[in-house]
Amino acid sequence: MKKHDQDFMKRQNRLTVFEIIKNQNPISRASIAKQTGMSATTVSRIVGELTEQGYILESEKVSEGLGRKSMLLEMVDASVLSIGVELDRHRMSIGLVDLQGNTVCSETYSRKDDESSDTTIERIAAVTGELLKRHSIERGRVAGIGVGLPGIVNNDEGIVVFSVQLGWKNVPLAKRLSELTGFKADVDNELKAKALSEHLKGAAIGSNRTALIGFGNGVGSALIIDGEIYRGAMNSAGEIGHSTVDPNGKLCECGKAGCLQTYINISSLLSEANHYRRIHSMEELFEARRAGERWAVYLIDRALMYMSITVNNVVCMYNPDSVILTGELIDKFPEIYEEVKSLCASRFVWEPLNGSFRFLRSELNEKGVIIGSGLMAQRRFFALE
Template sequence: MENNKLDQGYIKKKNLHLVLKLIKTNKSISRADIVKMTNMSPTSVSRIVGNLIDLGLVRETETYSKGVGRKAILLEINLKSILTVGAYINKHIVKAGIVDFGGGILYEEKIESEIDKLSYDKIINIVCELIKKVINNSGVDESKIVGLGISLPGIIDYSTGNVLMSTQLKWKDIQLGRCVEEKLGIKTIVDNDVKVEALAESIYGVGKNIEKLALISFGRGVGSALIVGGNIFRGTTNIAGEIGHTTIDPNGALCPCGRRGCLQTFIIEDNIIAEANKVKKTNSLLEVFEYAHNGEQWAVSIIDRCLTYMCITINTVICMYNPDTVVIKGSLIKAFPDMPRLVEEKLENLTWDQLKGSFQILQSQLGSKAHIVGGATLALNTFCDFD
């Protein structure tokens, strides 16, 4: 009897989430359309919609008619019914923003500085003060904020909010989630930045309605994440997707992780600039691309090698996960408009024949906003319970 009650409770909650997702995805939808799309009974749909309206998450809007007969009332999400905060920490920037129930950023601010040169305590203070400032300046009703999601590069214990290792921030075994939650009094979840970006793209970006999406970020590091059925594939210890640390050459260049010859050492922005400086004074990634565009052979060679290893990365992810879609993003993609085209051209010769035509390559739609939207969405999914 006890198990039966639990099963019924699970099914009710699952159906509620399904109806809510349909209303969010379709913007405006009628009860009758929900019945058709879910195969639930009209009575069940009406009850669930009534619950969502009572909770303030959904509201009725205008009526419409497809023909003769009774007009249908349309339903839409009440965007400001629930709010979450998304924050992002990297070696050169801290960002935070308020995100509404539909994934829209209502207000955001950032601080650009050499964050990685500061002590842990100072970074935490900067993060917390920025979040407070964002909440105060946004003018939102603070009581509607249900949680905070923080993302950063590194290995994260998702269940505890602890940062096990972040080479970019030079952190090890930091209880970030607990510390921020105590300072702000907001429920806090912490996760890897690429996983959070992939989640955002799968819900609000180019990955909408895609069953299996892989996101690969090329920039100051190389990371990937897989979304299956709207959920992050984490692996046993939340390290799934750390493809940048697969070994390519055991005697190769030293990686910030402490090992030699990691894949990302052939691709990352800092190494490309360092390689360019062996030939010509170079201050930025953009300059390397400009030299290549102007026909300077040494720069063409550097970019071509970088492209090759980017395509090796993509092919490896495709072989491992067999996704419908691969989303590429990061400073290497952003710096050079032709990069996506060049990637696709070179990938044609590096992709296993059995996988050709089975996937599409897309660019990120959310760009740098994915960190804030993804962190906030993670907080929403973690802390918003409809009991």
């Protein structure tokens, strides 16, 4: 075996052992060897390294059952932290994420519509420094920074290819952020980060085929197959908001006519509502619907129908075992989730697949992207170290 391949194998083995201890702790060395097929010597060597570096410890607990008693290994949850960031048009949130995907702390700041990428990146670096200082966290314990944002992201190179919401094009976010903070940085699409966190820590634990659909300022989806994010050729798999519903429909912000999201997303609904009367927010629009104003009933019912159609299309295309609904519209208006769920069951999901998947609501809500991005940074750290 070539030296390069040997190194790769070693890193893979280390990551595998680490992931098993993380997910199943407390656990014995023998059980790790059995699950991975590695020799007892290899497992002991890796465990020795991880213990020395302070990531795991021998716990007081011993294995139960027949046979020889053995000491169990446990994770030191706060031994490594990562920084998770969520960027959106009007806000940025930053938090510290531990090995189990808990947020140690998180903060949200407002962001101006037209804030330049340089300014935003400098602010992320400044807040990161402050958070570490305030919580007295040594830099050596930080695995890296992960950032999730809406748009098309080249996750291999950490470049924001295109984000309508942020108004960014070809921004080398990971490189700039690394230069400013000294930490390795990862960048990904927000829904992919969110799907990962819901899969590992939230609503879809135990699911092997998870589809996450976001309804908010845009419409998008993300798919997890056997624990891995499905990315497509340029990491834009799941951009369902720009699938065509009506070629003669309304113009979308992307320049095409009749995209799915023009019937669902917040800005489209508000701009259509304003044809009728002055409406400033989705809250007002819902208020008008509850009051029985016909135009508002029509607009929201139509949006609910298209949301249900979105679920059906995703289900027909991917046959997931779990579908998670998330996004600002779902988080703020609980009735949307309930109504879409019942519309799907009674009218819109293709009958043979009705009941074939768990219909779920995001559990991590506004923390999902922070946690998912933080966990992505940790994955890279332990695979490469």
